[in-house]
Amino acid sequence: MxxxxxxxxxxxxxxxxxxxxxxxxxxxxxxxxxxxxxxxxxxxxxxxxxxxxxxxxxxxxxxxxxxxxxxxxxxxxxxxxxxxxxxxxxxxxGKLAAQLEGSKSFAKAFMDKFKIPTAAYKVFNTNDLGEAIAYLDTKKAPFVLKADGLAAGKGVLICRSKEEAATELKAMLQQAKFGQAGEKVVIESFLEGIEFSVFVLTDGKNYKILPEAKDYKRAFENDEGLNTGGMGAVSPVPFVTHQLMNKVIQKIVEPTVKGIQHEKMNYKGFLY
Missing domain, CATH: 3.40.50.20 (Rossmann fold)
Incomplete structure (x- = not known):
């Protein structure tokens, strides 16, 4: 071969x-x-x-x-x-299915449609800067700003104040901080907890769960830098139990695979 x-x-x-x-x-x-x-x-x-x-x-x-x-x-x-x-x-x-990774707003709409748990959010484009800043008043800091498109793992910003978030929104929506990837911005509610990553191999109908990993995204020691595509990872993850993984499969993996089938997406590869 x-x-x-x-x-x-x-x-x-x-x-x-x-x-x-x-x-x-x-x-x-x-x-x-x-x-x-x-x-x-x-x-x-x-x-x-x-x-x-x-x-x-x-x-x-x-x-x-x-x-x-x-x-x-x-x-x-x-x-x-x-x-x-x-x-x-x-x-x-395929191209349509790849939008699950290539467009955060597409992925959020997909999760809404198929009742997959996700953080509360709203999407804004380049003409919506004032509306986006006003939306910050309806949320509590910290604020999560995500460039809609691909940004090599660097398009997510955690802003600790409204002033910082407003400055970053202007940089993203009007000053092309992330180029075309930032022409839309998703503002999400900040979620607290311990994060881990789940990997699935699928043909669009069947799936196989692969070993999970704990990804360390931030640059520099003590997570002091910005997000990156990944500074390192640990697998298996010590705190992931069979009970927790079964919950992930039930609430996230299976609805995702069923959604891919429902939308007639061509998906033969890895889900992350």
Whole structure:
């Protein structure tokens, strides 16, 4: 089997590491990869261009394509290869399904529709700055501001005062702090508690729960910095019991998979 893995981060390094250990002895390629991945896979020096990747897949006779990063998924790479190379096995959600990660307002509306628990929220766009600032008066600090689109894990701000939140809203909605990703902003209620991440492998109908993790997002020691795409993680999570995981499955995982089916989304890949 010949496998092409797209991505260059720690996530792709972990995937490459496990794929390389398969007893099926796959021939593994990675685009664009990183120095760690280069030790276990052949690096492909191509841009993230669908046509060029298609030519490489055809020339190299790739059997399976695995997409790690969110951006090409949101751009429709799965739909593209399902159309142009229908016999290629592709792991990743289609363009519509990828909006669950690519647009926070889309995800919030999905959760509302399928009664999946989520923090109270309201969505504002570039013309709504005054309304957004007024909305802060209806909430208590701290305020959670989220850029709607992809921002490499850095688009969530926790503001400790209304003044700070108003300043950040202006930067996001009128000064393009996060570019196009911040043309819409979701203001959420702040939730207190201990966070952990759940990972699910699904074909859009069936699902398999993978080991959970405790993700440490903030930069610097003692969580003093801004959110990042992840500074480190611990798995398994000591405080996650079977009872708690069953609750997560019942209230979040199963309604999500049923919602994907109901909306006829193409989802063959990982839910996070």
């Amino acid at each position: 010949r496998v092409l893995l797209l991505g260059s981060g720690g996530r792709e390094h972990a995937l490459a590491h496990k794929i390389s250990q398969s007893d099926k002895n796959p021939v593994l390629y990675c685009l664009p990869g990183n120095p760690g991945i280069a030790e276990i896979a052949e690096i492909v020096d191509l841009p993230m261009d669908f046509e060029m990747i298609k030519s490489f897949i055809q020339k190299t006779e790739i059997d399976c394509l695995i997409i790690g990063p969110e951006a090409p998924l949101v751009d429709g790479i799965v739909d593209y290869f399902n159309l142009h190379l229908p016999n290629l096995k592709v792991i990743g959600p």
